Amino acid sequence: xxxxxxxxxxxxxxxxxxxxxxxxxxxxxxxxxxxxxxxxxxxxxxxxxxxxxxxxxxxxxxxxxxxxxxxxxxxxxxxxxxxxxxxxxxxxxxxxxxxxxxxxxxxxxxxxxxxxxxxxxx
Amino acid sequence: xxxxxxxxxxxxxxxxxxxxxxxxxxxxxxxxxxxxxxxxxxxxxxxxxxxxxxxxxxxxxxxxxxxxxxxxxxxxxxxxxxxxxxxxxxxxxxxxxxxxxxxxxxxxxxxxxxxxxxxxxxxxxxxxxxxxxxxxxxxxxxxxxxxxxxxxxxxxxxxxxxxxxxxxxxxxxxxxxxxxxxxxxxxxxxxxxxxxxxxxxxxxxxxxxxxxxxxxxxxxxxxxxxxxxxxxxxxxxxxxxxxxxxxxxxxxxxxxxxxxxxxxxxxxxxxxxxxxxxxxxxxxxxxxxxxxxxxxxxxxxxxxxxxxxxxxxxxxxxxxxxxxxxxxxxxxxxxxxxxxxxxxxxxxxxxxxxxxxxxxxxxxxxxxxxxxxxxxxxxxxxxxxxxxxxxxxxxxxxxxxxxxxxxxxxxxxxxxxxxxxxxxxxxxxxxxxxxxxxxxxxxxxxxxxxxxxxxxxxxxxxxxxxxxxxxxxxxxxxxxxxxxxxxxxxxxxxxx
Numbered sequence: 298x299x300x301x302x303x304x305x306x307x308x309x310x311x312x313x314x315x316x317x318x319x320x321x322x323x324x325x326x327x328x329x330x331x332x333x334x335x336x337x338x339x340x341x342x343x344x345x346x347x348x349x350x351x352x353x354x355x356x357x358x359x360x361x362x363x364x365x366x367x368x369x370x371x372x373x374x375x376x377x378x379x380x381x382x383x384x385x386x387x388x389x390x391x392x393x394x395x396x397x398x399x400x401x402x403x404x405x406x407x408x409x410x411x412x413x414x415x416x417x418x419x
Numbered sequence: 420x421x422x423x424x425x426x427x428x429x430x431x432x433x434x435x436x437x438x439x440x441x442x443x444x445x446x447x448x449x450x451x452x453x454x455x456x457x458x459x460x461x462x463x464x465x466x467x468x469x470x471x472x473x474x475x476x477x478x479x480x481x482x483x484x485x486x487x488x489x490x491x492x493x494x495x496x497x498x499x500x501x502x503x504x505x506x507x508x509x510x511x512x513x514x515x516x517x518x519x520x521x522x523x524x525x526x527x528x529x530x531x532x533x534x535x536x537x538x539x540x541x542x543x544x545x546x547x548x549x550x551x552x553x554x555x556x557x558x559x560x561x562x563x564x565x566x567x568x569x570x571x572x573x574x575x576x577x578x579x580x581x582x583x584x585x586x587x588x589x590x591x592x593x594x595x596x597x598x599x600x601x602x603x604x605x606x607x608x609x610x611x612x613x614x615x616x617x618x619x620x621x622x623x624x625x626x627x628x629x630x631x632x633x634x635x636x637x638x639x640x641x642x643x644x645x646x647x648x649x650x651x652x653x654x655x656x657x658x659x660x661x662x663x664x665x666x667x668x669x670x671x672x673x674x675x676x677x678x679x680x681x682x683x684x685x686x687x688x689x690x691x692x693x694x695x696x697x698x699x700x701x702x703x704x705x706x707x708x709x710x711x712x713x714x715x716x717x718x719x720x721x722x723x724x725x726x727x728x729x730x731x732x733x734x735x736x737x738x739x740x741x742x743x744x745x746x747x748x749x750x751x752x753x754x755x756x757x758x759x760x761x762x763x764x765x766x767x768x769x770x771x772x773x774x775x776x777x778x779x780x781x782x783x784x785x786x787x788x789x790x791x792x793x794x795x796x797x798x799x800x801x802x803x804x805x806x807x808x809x810x811x812x813x814x815x816x817x818x819x820x821x822x823x824x825x826x827x828x829x830x831x832x833x834x835x836x837x838x839x840x841x842x843x844x845x846x847x848x849x850x851x852x853x854x855x856x857x858x859x860x861x862x863x864x865x866x867x868x869x870x871x872x873x874x875x876x877x878x879x880x881x882x883x884x885x886x887x888x889x890x891x892x893x894x895x896x897x898x899x900x901x902x903x904x905x906x907x908x909x910x911x912x913x914x915x
Contacts, residue, residue: 315598322587335590342598349605377604380554384597387561394565395586398572401579418577 307348314341328402328409332395339388343381350377425469426481426494426549429504430559432461433542437535444531455534456515462545463505463512470501474904480551488551489611495551499754499909503677504548506761507670511541514765517883518662520876521772525660526573533573537666540566544674553600553686554610556678557593560642564589567671570663571655581654588651592641599634602627615686628687629696635682636698643675645702645739646709649732653716656728657781661772664724668731668768669761676738676757680750683742684911693745703743707838710736714845723774723781726849727767730808733842734760737823740835744826747910752822754906755898759807759815762894766804766887773797773876773884783853791857793874796881798857800888805850807891810843815895822902 302309318341321334351373358375360367399409406414436458444451473479478497482488496504515537522530543563550556568589572582604610606627607618619628637648644652652672656664683692683699693699713733720726738760741753773794775781791798807814820839827835875881894901 319591322591328583331587335587338591338594342594342601345598346601349601377601383554383558387558387593390565391561391586391590394568395583398568398579398583398586401572402583405576405579414580418580 308345311341311345311348314344326411328399328411328414332392332399335395336388336392339384339391343384343388346377346381346384350374422468422472423479424481425465425472426479426496427483428465429462429469429508429549430542430546432458432465433538433545436461437538437542440538441531441535444535448531451531451534452519455538456512458538459508459512459515459541462541463508466501466505466508466545469496470498470505470905473498473501474908489609489614492555493551493611493613494549495613496549497909498905499677499680500548502754502905502909503674503757504545506758507541507544507548507674510669510761510765511537511666513883513886514662514665514769517665517769517772517880520880521662521776522660524776525662529573533570533662536566536569539563540570540666540671544670547674548677551612552610553603553612553615557597557600560596560678561593563671563674564593564642567667570666571659574659574663577654578658578660581651581658585651585655588641588648592638592648594638595634595641596638599631599636599638602631602634606631612681612686616688619687619691632682632687632692632698636679636702639675639679639682640702643672643679643739644732644735646705646712646732646736649709649713649735652732653725653728656731657722657725661724661768661775664727665765665768665772668727669765672731672735673738673757673761676735676742676753679739680742680753683745684750684914689745689911689914699743699745701743702739703835706736706739706743707835708736709733709739710838710842711845714842714849718845718849720849721783723771723783723786723853724768726783727764727771730846730849731764733846734764734808736842737819737839740839741819741823741826744823744830744832744835745914746826746829747914748822748829749826750910750914751902751906752819752826754909755815755822755902756819758894758901759819759891762887762891763804763807763816766800766884766891767808769880769884769887770797770801770804773880776876776880777874783856786853786856788857788861794876795873796875796885800884801857802854803888803891805854807895809846809850813892813895815891815898818895818898 315338318334318338321337322331325331325334355371355373358372364371403409406417408414436455440451440454443454473496478495481494483492483494522533526533540563543559543566546559547556547563550559568582568586571585572579606622607615609615609618622628641648656668659667710733713729713736717726717729717733720729737756738753741749741756771781774790777794778790803814807816810817810820824836824839
C-alpha cells in the first residue's frame with residue numbers, strides 16, 4: 298500500500314493541484330482569483346503530461362552512442378513535453394485574453410467582485 | 420495536382436487572411452473587409468470543391484509535410500467532415516457578406532479587429548473538422564474558443580462579463596479534454612484518431628480509456644453546451660453583437676457536436692460506447708432533459724436574442740439525442756440537424772440583426788405589425804425559419820426531427836418520441852407569439868415615419884437573410900438527396 302502511494306506521489310500532488318484550481322474557479326467570488334484558479338488548473342495538466350513522460354534511469358531523448366543499441370526504455374518520451382510547449386502557449390494566450398477582459402470589466406463596473414457585478418448588470 | 424492540398428488550404432487561407440487583414444486594416448481601414456471576404460470566399464470555395472471531390476473519389480488523407488501518420492499529423496476529409504466544413508465556411512462566408520453594414524452600425528470603429536477575429540474563429544472551427552489528430556484538434560479548439568470569447572466581448576456593456584464567464588467554463592472544458600487526451604495517450608501511445616481506433620479494441624485493461632473518454636466527453640459537452648453544462652450560453656449569445664451571435668450560434672456548438680461524433684464513433688467504436696459501456700444512453704437522456712428545459716426557458720424569455728439562445732440549448736439537445744441513440748437513423752437525424760439548425764439559427768439571428776439595424780430593439784413585447792410593414796422580407800424569412808424550428812413540413816426542421824422520431828421508435832424508446840413531440844409544441848408557443856405580433860394583432864408600439872412605408876435593410880444584409888430562409892425550404896424539400904448521397908456514406912462502421 299505504501300509503495301503504491303510513494304510510487305504515485307506525483308499524481309496525487311497533481312490531482313490536489315487540479316482540485317484546488319477547479320475550486321478556485323468555481324467558488325471564489327473575485328474574478329482575478331478565478332483567473333488564478335484557471336492558471337493552477339492548466340499548470341496541473343501540464344505537470345501531468347510532464348510527469349507521465351518521465352522514466353526512472355532514463356536520459357534526455359538525444360541519441361547517445363555510449364548507450365549502445367537504441368533502446369526506447371533508456372530515453373524519456375519527448376512527445377508529451379513538446380505537446381506541453383503548445384499547451385503552455387495556449388495557456389498564456391488564454392490568460393492574456395482573460396486579463397484584457399478583466400481590464401474592460403473593471404473599467405465598466407469599477408469592481409471585480411462577482412456579486413457586485415451581477416448586481417450592477419441588472 | 421494542387422487541388423490535393425485542399426484540406427490544408429481551408430484553414431490556412433483563413434489564418435493568412437486574419438494575419439494580413441489586421442495590419443493592412445491599421446494602414447488602410449477600408450481594405451480589411453475585402454481581404455477578409457476574399458479569404459472567407461477561398462475557404463468556402465475549397466470546402467465546396469472538397470465535398471464534391473470527396474464524394475467522387477472517397478476519403479482523402481492529407482499528410483502534413485509528408486510525415487506518415489501516426490508520426491506526423493494527418494488531415495482526413497471524409498464525407499462527414501467535408502459536409503461539416505462546408506456548413507462552417509458557407510455560413511461564415513454569407514454572414515461575412517451580411518456583417519459589413521451591421522457592424523458599421525453596431526460597433527463602429529472596431530470592424531478591423533472584428534473581421535480578423537472572425538477569420539481566426541472560422542479557421543479554428545475548420546481546423547477542428549478536417550484534422551485527424553487529437554492534439555491538433557485541441558489546438559484548433561483553443562483558437563476557435565479564444566476568438567469566440569473576443570467575438571462575444573465586443574457587444575454591449577455587459578458583454579465582457581459574459582465573455583469572461585464563457586472563458587472560464589470554456590477553459591475548464593478544454594482542460595478536461597486535454598486531461599482525457601493525456602490518459603488516452605498514456606494507454607495507446609498515439610494521438611492519431613484512426614490509429615487509436617485500431618489500438619483501442621486490442622486493449623485488455625480498459626480502466627484508463629474509460630476515464631479518458633469520460634473526461635473528453637465532459638470537456639466537449641461543455642463546449643457544445645450540452646444540457647447541464649449550458650450555463651455560459653444564454654449570456655454569451657444575448658450580449659454579443661448581433662453579427663457575433665450570428666457567427667457563434669449556428670456553427671460553434673455544432674462543430675463541438677461533430678467532435679463528439681468523431682470521438683464516440685471514430686476513435687472509440689460504436690459497440691464500445693453503446694453496448695459495453697452505456698455512454699450514449701447518458702448523452703441521450705441528458706439531451707432529452709435539455710430539449711425540454713431549453714424550450715421551457717425559451718418561453719419564459721422576453722428578449723428575442725435570449726429566447727434564441729435558450730432555443731439553441733434545446734436544439735443542441737436534438738443533436739445530442741441523435742448521437743446518443745447510436746443507430747443509423749439517429750446518426751442521420753443528428754447530422755442533418757447540424758445542417759438544418761445551422762441554417763435556421765443563422766436566419767433567426769440575421770433577422771435579429773435586421774430588426775436591430777432598423778429599430779434598435781430586441782425585446783419581443785415591442786414587436787408589432789408596423790415592424791412587419793417596414794421589414795416585410797425580414798418578417799417572411801423569420802416566419803419560414805420559425806416554422807422550420809417548430810418542425811412543419813416541408814421546411815428542413817421537420818425532416819431531422821422525423822429521423823430522430825424514427826430512430827427512437829427503432830430503439831423502442833417511446834419517451835423520446837414524446838419528448839420530441841412535446842418540444843415541438845413548446846417551440847410552437849414561443850415562436851407563434853412573435854408571428855402573432857407580426858401578422859395578426861393590430862397594435863402598434865413602433866412609430867412609422869409614414870403609414871405602411873416599406874423600408875427594408877440594405878441589400879447586402881437582406882440577401883443573406885433571404886438566402887438562408889430559401890435554403891431552409893430547399894434543403895427540406897431535397898433532404899433525401901443530402902441523406903442519400905452524403906450522410907449515408909458517413910454512417911460509422913458497426914452501427915446497427
